[in-house]
Amino acid sequence: MKFKAFHKLSYGLYIIATELYGKKFGYIGNTAFQVTSTPSQIIISSHKNNFTTSKILESKKFSISVLQKEVNTALIGVFGFMSGADIDKFNNIETTASVTGAPIITDSCVAWFDCRVVNSFDVGSHILILGEVIESDVISGEEPLTYDYYREKYKMLAPKNAPTYVDKTRLESETVPEPVVKTETEVKPEPEKASEDLSSYTCKICGFQYNPEEGDPALGIPPGTPFADLPDDYRCPICNAGKEYFGKND
Numbered sequence: 248m249k250f251k252a253f254h255k256l257s258y259g260l261y262i263i264a265t266e267l268y269g270k271k272f273g274y275i276g277n278t279a280f281q282v283t284s285t286p287s288q289i290i291i292s293s294h295k296n297n298f299t300t301s302k303i304l305e306s307k308k309f310s311i312s313v314l315q316k317e318v319n320t321a322l323i324g325v326f327g328f329m330s331g332a333d334i335d336k337f338n339n340i341e342t343t344a345s346v347t348g349a350p351i352i353t354d355s356c357v358a359w360f361d362c363r364v365v366n367s368f369d370v371g372s373h374i375l376i377l378g379e380v381i382e383s384d385v386i387s388g389e390e391p392l393t394y395d396y397y398r399e400k401y402k403m404l405a406p407k408n409a410p411t412y413v414d415k416t417r418l419e420s421e422t423v424p425e426p427v428v429k430t431e432t433e434v435k436p437e438p439e440k441a442s443e444d445l446s447s448y449t450c451k452i453c454g455f456q457y458n459p460e461e462g463d464p465a466l467g468i469p470p471g472t473p474f475a476d477l478p479d480d481y482r483c484p485i486c487n488a489g490k491e492y493f494g495k496n497d
């Protein structure tokens with residue numbers, strides 16, 4: 248079996264969220280499919296170990312916020328690589344609610360769906376949760392983010408709880424036909440990076456080292472991002488100190 252064949256399936260990326268007893272929970276999901284039009288129903292595949300899954304099943308509601316192409320990558324780091332069991336993911340995140348009360352994320356999103364759970368199916372590692380769409384809206388004219396663009400631009404994979412998870416070394420060992428090369432006149436020059444300085448930086452508070460070659464995928468920072476190109480609100484993943492507390496290594 249070639250795992251790279253699964254990369255030829257097309258998906259979007261979403262924040263799937265719910266609310267239970269006044270608290271909000273959510274995760275990044277690529278699995279959200281419209282399965283019927285009358286009534287409008289969408290199914291999601293939610294890992295049993297995701298903190299959010301049991302909250303959706305108990306609250307019987309979930310929202311799907313459709314991420315935009317040029318996404319705030321911190322959202323992917325927080326919602327896709329961290330757990331609501333450890334942090335409040337909605338701290339400083341603007342949300343709104345529609346009918347069910349499931350939180351809709353407004354930052355970096357182009358559309359949303361508000362769903363009521365009508366059924367669920369145990370498929371092993373994941374639970375398929377069927378929702379009837381109660382309300383939906385388009386909130387921006389930006390293009391939506393696709394999984395393909397996420398892989399190509401950010402060079403990021405998915406964590407173990409994603410239905411699409413494949414071990415990185417297995418993927419790297421597979422050979423597949425190369426993409427069709429464009430003719431010379433069609434090749435566009437690579438956009439220049441704001442900074443080419445690939446020096447590492449150390450957090451003066453806790454000693455954490457930021458290495459541009461590795462980036463900080465857990466926070467949505469792709470490999471190859473120079474320190475100078477980190478967002479102004481970048482914070483040390485260990486002690487949460489701001490960029491100003493980092494010093495350049497010789």
Ligand SMILES: Cc1cc2nc3c(=O)[nH]c(=O)nc-3n(C[C@H](O)[C@H](O)[C@H](O)COP(=O)(O)O)c2cc1C
Pocket residue numbers: 260273274275276277278292293294296297298299300323326327328329330331332373404405406408409410411
């Ligand atoms: C690109 C990407 C796609 C993902 N797709 C799914 C998915 O479809 N279903 C799922 O259960 N988890 C998926 N995940 C994993 C969850 O987002 C991740 O396990 C998250 O930390 C769970 O958060 P929680 O424990 O707070 O619920 C995906 C993560 C990424 C980065």
